[in-house]
Amino acid sequence: LSAEVSDTVLRQAADFRDRALEDSDAYRLVERLAVEVGPRFAGTEGDRNAVAWAVETMRAIGFDTVRTQSVRVPRWERGTLEARVVTPYPQPLVALALGGSVGTPESGITAPVVRVETLADLEELPESDVAGRIVFIDSMTRRSRDATGYVETRPSRSQGPAAASRKGAVAAVVRSVGTSTSRLAHTGGTYFPKDVTPIPSAALSPADADMLATQVRTGETVQLHLKMSSRSLPDAVSANVVGEIRGTRAADEIVLLGAHLDSWDVGTGAVDDGTGVAIVLEAARLIISSRQRPERTIRVVLFANEEFGLTGARAYAEAAAAEEARHVLGMESDLGGGRVWRLDSGVGESGLDTVAVIAGLTASVGAPAGNNKASGGADLKYLREAGMPILAPRHDASRYFDVHHTIADTLDKVNAFELRQSVAVFLTAAWVAANTTTDFGRFPDARRETP
């Protein structure tokens, strides 16, 4: 074991781990957030309620300081949506507007469909096959423990509508980027660069994508009707909520625990990212209630607006760059509340021994050492670009994309026992990292963002 982690700290960390596994109650926090606040899309009343809830909850937990950091967020309103097949076989479709979509004219749009299986196939179509049509991108998302299935198909949603617009499409529908086997559509952000005309864009439930594909296979002209009132509004103000347990020896060295407070508008955000919020708050609560104090500062950040453009993460990183304090290590929970099955990292050479010590402690609860190729979550993007090293507990995401970004992101999907294990891993890691002199170095290099 590394001399940089004392026997006392090892014993304390093991005690915290075991206590978290037996006694932690992150479930109660998720329940409160899901029931008392519910949907909290950036800039809405729910978002403001969530900020108030977080401040009050952090104060009750007893952080040394609790503060909000103002964040300007874009405002988008879902409005109403009606989608149906007009020919050859009329059927209503279950669909959700994609975040960032514009609306249709009030009378709607009726146009023939052109179906592609991938974004790459769309890129190869001549404009004459696309212009005036509704592009249907029918990429099927693979179930995976590590979210790679989602990472593969996400561009069909985030970039597909813009690619369709570039070729003259009048609208775009994409097979939901998700693994739901119910008839649920999965929303999520789609982005139109400045030089691209935004078009109405929606996700179809997997069952409806199947049905539409079957109609296309008949060889008949398939026409869709889409009517949407989605629109953008002037920017609003939201906030990151930041709570600190001040370090005794090196208060200006920060171990960051992050999650995002906002959610999509359609579910209650119990899973995305209620579980993450609860895990990091509960880890901090167990430290505070133990009356032991870390040597470095442990800072919990509940980020604003992860879902629709990472504006909270950007505002936080900009402020952090101007701070005296230095972020020595960052961790984020934003992949649901499934068991942590591996502990990856993205640290410099000087940090590897202490990461191994942490993984030695978490291996006994099912989270053994992984690799040093992790890049952390979305809200750490700007901090790691600035060099912050990261530790990445991997939640099991096998079932996460069944509910992610759907109306079914509700409390019944949260497993209290699995949350305890996640709290044990985050707490163990945070305690060791905050009670060592280890320099975790710099984030190795620019890597692709993980969800």
Next chain:
Amino acid sequence: LSAEVSDTVLRQAADFRDRALEDSDAYRLVERLAVEVGPRFAGTEGDRNAVAWAVETMRAIGFDTVRTQSVRVPRWERGTLEARVVTPYPQPLVALALGGSVGTPESGITAPVVRVETLADLEELPESDVAGRIVFIDSMTRRSRDATGYVETRPSRSQGPAAASRKGAVAAVVRSVGTSTSRLAHTGGTYFPKDVTPIPSAALSPADADMLATQVRTGETVQLHLKMSSRSLPDAVSANVVGEIRGTRAADEIVLLGAHLDSWDVGTGAVDDGTGVAIVLEAARLIISSRQRPERTIRVVLFANEEFGLTGARAYAEAAAAEEARHVLGMESDLGGGRVWRLDSGVGESGLDTVAVIAGLTASVGAPAGNNKASGGADLKYLREAGMPILAPRHDASRYFDVHHTIADTLDKVNAFELRQSVAVFLTAAWVAANTTTDFGRFPDARRETP
């Protein structure tokens, strides 16, 4: 073995069974009905399309006669629904109007909630606890292979709102009678006797019922807002669709295979009752394409409007009472396309030996003999009340109530392999029953209707 079933018929039936298991393609029929017709609630355009589809499909299969039988059906329109918690924690609710519900005033209804766990608990509440409130019946449906979980809680939906109205409630919401673990509400019929004032009535998704119950447990006054535009319209005309394979020896002795053609408006009716329609049509198709002819007449009846009052079944039974022909045995498939795990019956003493012969043949595909206490399906209600004996292949309903009466009743829930096994059982039974002189007697006595 009974002398009433010849060795030749036994061999033919075993051949049909094996061929159905290997080669039958009921899936293709479900797919066509779900994709080409989709939702077909009684009296709608979808319903008329379904009747046309069934006539065309039966003609293509080659029935000796195909006819429609006009049925007057009640018309109910779902309209729009908005449901939300107003206090203490505002949240939107996922809900579906119950069939037969009236609408609210245009401004909606806002009222405090009174929660009961069962219909029996509601009956015991004093009127003063109910008057002016919205009754919330929170009965949880048990998953079961044989549908008994559904049978237990169904009255909370079908009779609960009327019971609430009798005590002065202004509206009723019920936990969905179903086992979905997604955020889906289950619709279904609710009935107001003539002396009871109809009130707005809706089903909450299980996740929303959980959330509402949690809010009630805070002890604060929980107020709901409901806005619905559901309404009844003048009766419309639909049709039973009837196809016959004429018997060679005893054409006026009928073996009936039934399923219902209509569906609720919210899904595509792939499972309820697309699977049943496909199973009975495919069984008939295999007989017709074999060029063998039954001694008794095999009649396939696709009933109109099972879902909202059994008016097709009633019209059929009334016409049957006036016919020369006699129904010697009836079977129905209306519990999804799951494997048949047992063969029950409701026949007279004289029929028991031949039922045992049939079960001897189906046991090898997983459907052994059961008991003689079955009552058959809903569409056989009036025929069995008139004495028609029945055979009841039991579909495995473990997952049926996950999608029954929801938007998620779609093609992806249908398992082609399981359908083949169901076709094998129905076909085997029909062939033996139609090629024996067995008198199956009369349906033993009045029994409670099964779903």
